Amino acid sequence: MKRKSLFALSAVVVVAAAALVPVLWSGGDNLHNGTAVAATPADQAALIKKGEYLARAGDCIACHTVRGGKQFAGGLPMATPFGTLFTPNITPDDQYGIGKWTQDDFYRAMHTGRSKDGSLLYPAFPFTSYSKVTRADSDAIYAYLRSVTPVNVASRPHELKFPFNNRNLLIGWRTLFFREGEFKADPTKSVEWNRGAYLIEGLGHCGMCHTSINAMGGPVNSAAFAGGLIPLQNWYAPSLTSNKEAGLGDWETKDIANLLKTGVSNRGAVFGPMAEVVHNSLQYMSDEDINAMSTYLKTIPQKSEAPEALQLETSEKFGGELLKQGQKIYGDNCAKCHADNGLGMPPAFPPLANNQSIQMPSAVNPIRMVLNGGYPPSTDANPHPYGMPPFAQALSNQEVAAVVTYIRMSWGNHGTAVSPQQVSDLRSAPLD
Incomplete structure (x- = not known):
């Protein structure tokens, strides 16, 4: 789970961490016109603290901060097969950031992949996974981002080849590869399992690294979590469904938890993009969340193997x-x-x-x-x-x-x- 991440046009390739489960924060806010509103300064402080945790868990800083630059000011170049994308400024600056965005605007971006003005966002922003994040968690992240220092720096325009610079073409991609909807718990599973599923599949978007993408930049859903080469970054995200690779079915839960939380365990260590995920994100998650993720990862069923990349063979x-x-x-x-x-x-x-x-x-x-x-x-x-x-x-x-x-x-x-x-x-x- 980048990780200064490297994106394909249609899929983020960063394995980041994840969000809290819906039930953790479902009762802490009042509702006003369908939007969470903190009732007191103490409530607002708690909401911001929760949002900071979620933003850290989702590794937002990795993509929206240039090394040595201002936090969340954007500008990070993302090389893709279709040109270079530059991440946007998400500080609360009124001119160049999200200072004029409402909670509804922010949730729409997370849930539907549309910007404040309704334009389609490139799927380098992993809204296909973020769609599963609850409204309460989205509002908390929004509250936190509104609390950081504004940075008056314009977002650099993308440098994409024709015709990929035409956002309207994303309509076809979305029809094929995007289904919006918040996470639905499986009533036949434990609370901890559902918690882990929410963490992995929602804000964590782990499948976006560990699932191959096709020539159109869409995920090969028949081989979800079955591994794949991260485009242009030349690291292989191993299969989580096969014990021949990184399948975790025969791991002890404590070994999975240690690997996620510390980067090392008795079964191995993480390097490359996953090391950045642990450093920036996973190490800051609570033990309860890490254990929930580990519980879920152990139960991911065997699925179709990832499409094999062409391999050079020796005699x-x-x-x-x-x-x-x-x-x-x-x-x-x-x-x-x-x-x-x-x-x-x-x-x-x-x-x-x-x-x-x-x-x-x-x-x-x-x-x-x-x-x-x-x-x-x-x-x-x-x-x-x-x-x-x-x-x-x-x-x-x-x-x-x-x-x-x-x-x-x-x-x-x-x-x-x-x-x-x-x-x-x-x-x-x-x-x-």
Whole structure:
């Protein structure tokens, strides 16, 4: 779950956190003309605090804040196959922000994907998931955003290719891929399960990273949560429905919770875009919310597998040569932390043996880790994480392919050999 996130035109690719369940805050506000209104200054302060939590949980800051810039002032470039989108200013500035927006305007944007003036919003803003967020939670986020410091900075116009700069074309996309409606609890499930479902499917929009998108930029709903390559960012969001990848059916709930809350667990660690999600968002969520998410994630049923991306294959003979070469490279560079037997020293140094993320059909993530290194997120519970050094300068494409091949095919792992061409393709991939 980016994560300065990288968006496709029609799908945000950030795995962020999630919102509180509807019942948590359903009784705290009075209603006036269908809009929540705080009755006293204390109520208003509570509403703003709730909204701050929700905005943090939804990782709003990651997309609406340029690194080193003013909070929520927008301007973050989002490279897409169709051009570059720039995130808007959502501070309460009357000229360039949402200072003149009402609660109804804000809820309409969240729920229907339409701006204050009625224009269609690009689905880089994940309204397909936000539609499930309750009115009470939307009003709380609005109250919080109205409380932050206004920034008088104009939102930069998008730089999209023709005809994608014509918003009217979104009508067809919405017809195919968008169904508005708030989250409906499943009465056959527990309160905790429903809470987790609301967190994952609503403000969290986790499926937007962990579900493949098609050529039109729409989600492949038949393979929801079955994993997919994040467009242009060149990280693979693993399947949450298959134990061959990151399926969590055989994980202990406490291990899932630790991974979400701290970025590390005895089963593995998060890197890349998911590390940013944990750092910016998930670590700040309550234990109750994290446990609810973990409960829901454990029960996601097996679904159709994600459409397979084209994979370069190596011959069996060359794969054998890479395996032998990789064993020596592993011993020289990796065994000190991950051990000769691949069991590592968790949670500081994750195991590579019997690690589903190593064996997935897509070898993108282990290749990128060897090339670029990285750290799990720094969190309150794990403030000084151990990192993985980069080897892009030290190892050639073939040497990286060899060591990745070795870890994918050793200690009982059932991965396939990696082509040096795959390494070459990823060597110049963006780091953010």
